[in-house]
Each structure stands twice: as C-alpha cells, then as structure tokens.
Amino acid sequence: MSETEYHVPVLLGEVLELLVGGGDMAQPSIKDSRKVYVDGTLGGGGHFRAVAGALSGRDGAGECVVIGIDRDREALDNVRRGGLGGTGAKVILEQSRFSEFDSVLRKHGIDRVAGLLVDLGVSSRQIDAPGRGFMYMRDAPLDMRMDQGGGLTAAEFLEHSDEGELALVFEKYGEIRNARRMAGVIKDYMRQKKILTSADLKDCLTREYGANLKIQVFAKLFQALRIAVNGELEELRLFLDKSVRWLAEGGRIAVISYHSLEDRMVKEFFRAAEGACVCDPGLPVCNCNRPVLLKRVNRKAVTASDEEITLNPRSRSARLRVAERTKEACL
Template identity: 40%
Template sequence: MINYHTPVMLRECMDGLAIKPDGVYVDVTFGGGGHSKEILKSLNEDGRLLAFDQDEDAKKNIPDDDRLTFIDQNFRFLKNYCRLYGAIPVDGILADLGVSSHQFDQPERGFSIRFDADLDMRMDQSSSLTAAKVLGTYGEEQLHKIFGIYGEIQNAKSLAKTIVTSRLNRQISTVSEFKDVMGKLIPRGKENKYLAQVFQALRIEVNQELEALQEFLTQASEVLKPGGRLVVMSYHSLEDRLVKNFIAKGKFRGEVEKDFYGNEIRPLEPVTRKAIIASDDEIKNNNRARSAKLRVAVKV
C-alpha cells in the first residue's frame, strides 16, 4: 500500500533495539511495515521477526520474507502468541503507539475531525464497540470520566450532559452530527485542539488503548531475555506516563517496591534518562513526529 505511514524516528528506534543479526524481535504495531522492514534489513537468515497488527489494512503491507511471522491480533496478547510461535524469550520489542497516518486519512474509519463519516474509530474492525455506540449508550458519568481523563477536556461534565440530552431527540452517528452537538461548548480560537482531544478520548475508549498498553508492558518485561531491549514510542501524555512509570518502577502507580535488603524490584532499566524526541528536520518533513516521545529500556 502506498503512503500508508511514514515511520517516525526510524533510526532512533533501530539504535534503541541494538539489533543482533541472529536475534528474535517483535514489532507489535506493524502498520505500514516501515519499522519491520528496517529490522529485517539488520537480521541474517537465522534472525526472526514477529509482527502484530489488528487492523485488516495492515495485511496489505506484509513483505514476502520467511523470517517474518505476521499475527493479526492486538498486542495485549503478546505473551500468548510469542509462546505459540516458540519465540520466548526475545531480544527486542518495538511499539509505535497510536493511530497511523493511513487510518487518519481514511474518511470512512471515522478517526479524523477533517472528514464527515460514521463515528467508527475501531482499530480492530471486527470489534462491536464503535464511537457512535459509546456516545449512544454510555451514561453521563461514564462519558464525563472518558472526556475528563482520556481527553483532558476542561468542560467534560458539560459535554457529557449535552450528549445525553441531545441523544434523546436524535442519534449521534456521524462526525458532523457530533460537531453540531458540541457546537456551543467548543472554545473559540481553539476549535481544532478541542476536537482533537475529544476524538482522542473516544478513540482510547473504543480501542481500550490504555488497558491494552498496560497489559502489553507487563508481558513485554516477561517475554524479553536479560539484556533484551524494549523500545516504545508514544504520542500523548497518558501513554507516555504509563511507559515512563513502568520502566522506572515496574508498575504504573505508587512507589517502586523493594526487597528485604532494600534493593529496588523492577524488571527494566532505562537506557536514556529522558525521552528521545525527533529532530527539527524530521518534524519539518513529518508533522506526526512533533508529539512523539521515544523511551528505551533494557531487561535487567
């Protein structure tokens, strides 16, 4: 598929993985295959790559390469499928989180505020939960929580109330219908930012992104061999906070646990103290790189 997605920080990701030619690697967000194809270039005939993606469109990008095993599943099932394919432990795992440019650019997928389309937003198109279903069936309190926590919307409570009141008269099924409902609540001069936050919140809920990320990170630390690398790129603060905390503490909340002797118990060690960000040149050429944060850790 042409122009599916330009991989962000490709060189930095490969450096983070520190690829061994005969190693076993996992790309849990295959998408357009940009990162996977680069990993394959560094592997010899004994190397292996497992690639996960739940989006049906991603299958069109699979290269003809015997070293690659494609798994059409959510990365929250990482451990089960690595075990199924006899690939535990692994030398490195790469995750490029969020939505691909291709998904944003397909109007019918309903991810983008730029097009009028059905409110879908499913990464796994076999799933039954759509954005329209969330807006049509969730209670006011649930909606308030989603927009407040996942979208960090200031007027989340008012938005939730407006949606619940509005749907008494008509269903909210399309992007334009949803924009009409939100109308008076959108801050003037900040329309795009507000809508992007609202859509982000809905997308996270539809795809259970934060729950899946936590399951994935926990399993990644178990699947990696000692000295193996975890490379995760995120695009908003909610994801980055989970990744940062898990690398630093081996858990998502609270303080790092210690053993009887006072030694910290955590499976991973950060390779860089701060997140790696894209260069100015890359951001000029690929706007998606602007918000990307890359974190690299090694299995202790």
Template identity: 40%
Template sequence: MKEYHVPVLLSECLEALDLQDGKIYVDATFGGGGHSKKILESGKDIKLFGFDQDPDSIEQSKILTEKYPEKFIMIKENFANIRTCLALERIKKVDGILFDLGVSSHQINDPARGFSFSGDGNLNMRMDQDSVLTAADIVNTYSFEELAKIFREFGEEKEAGRIANSIILERSKKEIQTTLQLSKIIENSIISKKSIKAKARIFQALRIYINKEMEVLEIALNDSIKILNPGGRIVVIAYHSLEDRIVKNIFKYEAKSCICPPEFPICVCDKVSTLKIISRKPIVPTTIEIENNPRARSAKLRIAQKKEVS
C-alpha cells in the same frame, strides 16, 4: 495500501533496538510496516515478529512475508497477548521490542474508519473490526456522567461536562451517527474558541476508551519486559501524555531496586531491579523531521534495557 507509512523517529528506533545477528525482535505495532521494513532491510540475520489488530495492516504485511519468508512472521492480534502469541510460535524470549503507539496515518486518513474529525464517516473508531463497541454506541447510549468522565479522563478536556450535555440534548433530537455530526456538536457547545483542540481531545478520548488503549498498554509493557533476554531493549514511541506517563512509570518502577517507604531503616521489600533506563529524558523528533512529517510532532521515545536478573 501501496505506500509505506513514514516511520517516526526511524534512525533513533533502529539505534535503540541495537539489532544483532541471530537475535529475535518484535514490532508490536506493525501499522503500515514502515519500521518493520527498515528492520528487515538492515541486512542483519534476524527474525522479526509483527503484531497488529487492524486487518489493513495484515494486508500490508503480506508484501514483507512474501519478500522475507524466513525472517518475518505477522500475527493479527492485540499486543496485550504478545506473550501468549509468541509462546504459540515456540518463542519464550526475545531481544528487542518496538511499540509505535496510537493510530497509523492510513487509519486516520480513511474517513470510513471514523478516527478523524476533519473528514466525514461513520462514528466507528475500532482498530480491531471484530470488537463490538463503536463510538456511535457510546455517544448515543452512555449517560451524562459516563460521557463526561471519558472526556475528562482520556481527553483531559476542561469543557467535558458542557460537551457531554450537548451530546445528550442533540441525540434526543436525532441519533449521532457521523464524525461530522459529533464535530459540529463539540464546536457549538464549547465556550473556548479553540474548537479544533477540543475536537482532537474528544476524538482521542473516545478512541482510547473504545480500544482500551491504557489497559492493554500496561499489560503489554509488563509482559514485554518479562520476555526480554538480558541486554534486550524495549523501545516505545508515545504520542500523548497519558500513554507516555504509563511508559515512564513502568520503566521507573522496573528500574527500582527498593520500594520500601523512605522512613524504613533497612530494605525489606525484596524488589529486584529488572530494567536499566537508557533514555533519562524522552527523545523527540528534530524540527526537520516534524516539517517533513507533522504526525511526528508529539512523539516521545523512551528506551530501556533488560538487566541480568538472577
């Protein structure tokens, strides 16, 4: 990997992080290092921790660790473990955390990783190559009910049952091992003419399920809010409604100072508001950014700031 990933909503993220000398920041999704590189090039006297669970990202990060040995530390871990990993580096509090969720272009563009329905590769889809479960395991062993549930829940696919049924039928003839095989099964099973959208939804559903994306996001956001210094920012780019909803709901809950039922005459909940929401509405890329980088088209950026909590 030689090229840096084109960072999505770059200037918006840098402004949102509000980089200041002497402070500590985290890029929780290093990917191809596009955002990290620009954070380090800002000229601010900062410390940056990068996280990624993908071995290719760790390889890519070496360029920055060599260039900024005093400023940049890369950690190969799931961001669900952000708090523990930083504690092991003797860091209890930080001043800004960036999440640019999902898969990176190099993961999508490499057919061998199995994330893309347009190339042909093994049905893998693991971001962390040390984890066990692959997409092939799921499509070849899960029951009709389990498959349909995954496609409905994480792909919001209306023809989930029909697609699950075809998978069960086809795998009884021949094991489903490649992305192209699965693509063809989806294409041949749906009534709707929109097979590209259906493939995108089914591949997304499998990827989310395999990498436990929703569970780890909730853990990581809650822990990130805990380790932010007052005034510190949490900045999140989501690419589909399921993850954006999690971000929105956690920010909303943390911003609330009372969670008593509305019919209660007085507050008895002791809830403390820990966040101020900076972006009431999500920030989206300009048409020029989308033209230059189509991957940015579904991006939604949300920003919140830690409050002084007594």
C-alpha cells in the same frame, strides 16, 4: 498507495540504533543467537521492514525472526501486498492485539525475544481513510475501531455510556475542561436524535457552544473517544506487565508514545522495574529491596529532530523510551 504514503515511520534511525544496535548503546550481548524481534504495531511496516533489514547482513540472520502484529487486518494485508521477501530474517505477520503478543509467541514456539517494539496510536492511513471515522475534519460514520472485526464503534460507545462515564473519558483522555457539561450536552442531544457521524457530533456541539467551539476541542474529543473505544491505555498496561518475562537477558523494549498519559505510564513502569525504592520516605533505610528487572537505556525520552518534524509533523509529539532486561531479572 506506497508504504511512505501509508505511514511515515517516526524516529526510525533512533529505533534501529537503540533496539537492534549499531552504536554505543547497542544491545551488548543477547545470549540466544536466534534473535526474535516483535513489532506490536505493524502499521505501514516501516519499523518492521527496517528491523528485518538491519538483521540481514549479520551472522545468523537466517536464524532471526521478526514478528509483525497489528489488530487492523487492513494493515497486515497492505504489508503482505508490498512483499516480505529479501530481508534474510524469517518474517511472520499476525492479526492480534499487542497486549496478547505472548499468545503469538507461544503459537510459534518462541520463549524469549531480543526486542519488543510498540509505536502507539493510529497510522496516517487509518486517520485519512474515509469510513474509519478517525478524522474529525471530514464527515464519516463514527467508527474509530482499529479492529473493525469487533467491539463497540464510537457511535455505540456514546450510546451505551452514561453521562458520568463520558465525562470521565473526556476529562482523562482528552483533558477537556468542563467535560461534565460536554457529556451532558451530548446525552441531551441523543435523547432527541442519534449521533452516528462526525457531522452529527459537530452539529450537537455547535448548537450548544456556537462559534466558541474550537477545532482543537473537537480534536481532543476525538482523541478521547478513540482511546476509550480501543482501550488503548489498558492495552499498554497489559503489554508492559508482560514484557519483562519475555525478554532475553540483554533484550530490549522500546515504546514510542504520543500522549502524556501513555508516556507517563511507560516512564513509571521503567523506573519501577529498575528497582526504584517505594519505601515511605520517612524510613531511615530502604527495606523494599525491589529487584532490578530493567535498566533504562535512555534516561530522557528521545524526541524527533527539527528536521524530522519539518518533514513529518506527526513526529512532533513522539517520545521514545527504551529499557534493557538485566541479568538480575531471574524470572
């Protein structure tokens, strides 16, 4: 399987432009000549290879390091199989969660980076691979773990969560209306019969909702389960909280999100790090004096062009936000 079939990278040109540089909004001056970039979501390696490639022709490319992290061993093996030579920069691959990128940096003796990138969610390969259980259109065991080396599968998550917990997950991550009823239907069914596969889950829901069960609802349910099983929002929260400390002055953080909850988290984090006042609006003057740690590179999220959406429909919901560490951020 070629890299393109594995996963087509989204907003590739925009990520290169805003993270590594080239145009007007390029990183002005990273103090450290030994530039280090971290791609926390390696996937098919599209962004990773492009970043490494973009550094190649530059002065000091041999001093640059590009680190690719993924929690899915299969993704790392696939990129290794594709070969890692010829970029000029040093490349490192590590199996880890991106929320633990700091441990990877410490392991390699790195204390500042020029760029941090995460492209959230799952790769096309993970969705399409039978046996991973991400696809609701086909019958497969309900696994949905990005890292199959540990943690609860989606089937175990359904088994171990009570009705209230499931309802919360369906409502919050899937925006499912009447999530409580759906959680109740699932728990009732499980008192008679186990839910181990996507066909079991479909059977459970069609018994209750019949022909009224829309495929979109099933898709939302799968999305909610996936986010919960992989702790995706907690991962993003931890990653953002750690990010500023590790960025060199002028270093940039780029996040591509596909879910409104994630995009809101990134937007609010950047705003707060930019020193947005949190004083009571009733106060005559601001007294919170929040430091300006980051400066937003793009105020509005960057979205895919019509052309990209036609070529790669997955890019439709992508939203890229980039921010740069300021001089004031004395950490």
